Amino acid sequence: MIGAGQLARMTQQAAIPLGIELRVLAASDRDPAVLAGAICRVGSHESLDDLRAVAEGADAVTFDHEHVPNRWVQALAEQHAVRPGPRSLALAQDKHHARRTLAGLGIPVPPFELVRAGDVAALERFAADHGWPVVVKAPSGGYDGRGVALVGSPAEAAVLDLGVQHWLLEERVRIERELAVLVARRPSGETVVYPVVETLQQDGICHELVMPARVPPEVARQATAIAQRILDDTDAAGIVATELFLDVGGELLVNELATRPHNSGHATIEAAATSQFENHLRGVLDWPLGDVSMRAPAAAMVNVLGGADGSDPATRLPEVLADPSVHVHLYGKQARPGRKLGHVTALAEDHERALAAARRAAAGLAGAGLALTGGTG
Numbered sequence: 001m002i003g004a005g006q007l008a009r010m011t012q013q014a015a016i017p018l019g020i021e022l023r024v025l026a027a028s029d030r031d032p033a034v035l036a037g038a039i040c041r042v043g044s045h046e047s048l049d050d051l052r053a054v055a056e057g058a059d060a061v062t063f064d065h066e067h068v069p070n071r072w073v074q075a076l077a078e079q080h081a082v083r084p085g086p087r088s089l090a091l092a093q094d095k096h097h098a099r100r101t102l103a104g105l106g107i108p109v110p111p112f113e114l115v116r117a118g119d120v121a122a123l124e125r126f127a128a129d130h131g132w133p134v135v136v137k138a139p140s141g142g143y144d145g146r147g148v149a150l151v152g153s154p155a156e157a158a159v160l161d162l163g164v165q166h167w168l169l170e171e172r173v174r175i176e177r178e179l180a181v182l183v184a185r186r187p188s189g190e191t192v193v194y195p196v197v198e199t200l201q202q203d204g205i206c207h208e209l210v211m212p213a214r215v216p217p218e219v220a221r222q223a224t225a226i227a228q229r230i231l232d233d234t235d236a237a238g239i240v241a242t243e244l245f246l247d248v249g250g251e252l253l254v255n256e257l258a259t260r261p262h263n264s265g266h267a268t269i270e271a272a273a274t275s276q277f278e279n280h281l282r283g284v285l286d287w288p289l290g291d292v293s294m295r296a297p298a299a300a301m302v303n304v305l306g307g308a309d310g311s312d313p314a315t316r317l318p319e320v321l322a323d324p325s326v327h328v329h330l331y332g333k334q335a336r337p338g339r340k341l342g343h344v345t346a347l348a349e350d351h352e353r354a355l356a357a358a359r360r361a362a363a364g365l366a367g368a369g370l371a372l373t374g375g376t377g
């Protein structure tokens with residue numbers, strides 16, 4: 001696995017009972033997956049030599065993030081089973097490419113246009129057609145809401161600096177709910193689809209979710225069908241997460257894709273018969289996929305962020321563990337204000353109870369210096 005962050009760490013946890021030996025390309029030998037026992041090679045995901053070295057002799061190569069240059073993924077795919085392959089990975093790497101590809105398949109996406117960064121006149125023309133504010137995105141490299149800006153006027157556009165050469169302009173969708181559909185896929189095309197997840201954002205960052213989503217069955221069915229359709233005729237393998245908007249008019253639009261385990265699937269560790277991490281491994285290795293049905297009527301997940309005082313949430317674990325409905329995951333990362341350090345999942349008879357329990361536990365772990373904004377990986 002290229003990358004050794006929390007997704008690789010939880011993949012390592014799923015690899016253990018199956019006897020899979022997970023080797024990671026890590027930025028440091030203190031990365032979360034390495035601390036969990038994955039075999040470590042320290043190196044850069046931007047170096048083809050390092051990528052080749054970690055891939056040597058592996059049954060399959062997969063990713064914990066989408067930042068490996070696509071030309072290196074293509075080069076690796078000449079000698080290794082790279083899963084997902086370069087074509088589907090490109091959909092997660094380049095938001096403009098994804099918009100164009102999905103629109104070409106007839107899948108609904110927000111109206112969009114790619115312009116030169118700083119071209120305020122082009123942005124004004126887009127706003128004249130689609131209204132203010134305009135959503136401006138870095139086409140690649142962004143995550144956790146970094147690289148996404150809401151621009152309300154030409155003056156705001158004039159001072160916007162996303163540090164990229166092009167801006168992807170999008171109509172600001174009036175969002176009723178944000179949904180995510182997780183599909184696990186084998187290279188042969190066989191898929192299983194988890195119950196639809198509802199993500200709750202603050203300042204453009206997903207910090208909470210409930211599962212299954214609180215939407216009519218017909219909406220869940222449509223979201224599932226869209227997510228599956230995207231995967232027809234691709235080289236995707238393992239987990240693909242499709243983020244969707246349900247707009248106030250009841251229409252579903254695809255936001256973005258991730259071709260790896262995803263924050264929106266963390267609750268599957270306890271809430272589903274097979275976690276997204278295990279199904280990622282099964283899909284990547286072309287093994288039969290596991291049962292995705294839920295083990296409780298409702299689940300909720302809340303991310304644990306570093307508190308403003310920089311203290312370690314682990315010091316507050318005992319108080320939180322007193323609630324038997326709560327499952328804590330800490331990622332072994334150094335505590336920093338606002339940093340994603342872990343998550344909490346709660347299972348319950350209904351969404352409200354699950355969410356209340358998970359929120360209580362996450363707040364308890366973050367401590368008095370609770371910081372709700374400004375995620376930093």
Ligand SMILES: Nc1ncnc2c1ncn2[C@@H]1O[C@H](COP(=O)(O)OP(=O)(O)OP(=O)(O)O)[C@@H](O)[C@H]1O
Binds near residue numbers: 146170
């Ligand atoms: N066109 C849009 N209209 C309205 N809101 C949007 C639009 N695009 C993005 N957003 C809001 O911004 C959030 C982040 O956008 P997006 O998922 O594209 O960015 P990201 O940084 O890649 O995200 P992630 O947090 O998934 O890594 C979305 O979840 C949504 O809340």
Ligand SMILES: [Mg+2]
Binds near residue numbers: 243255
């Ligand atoms: Mg997103």
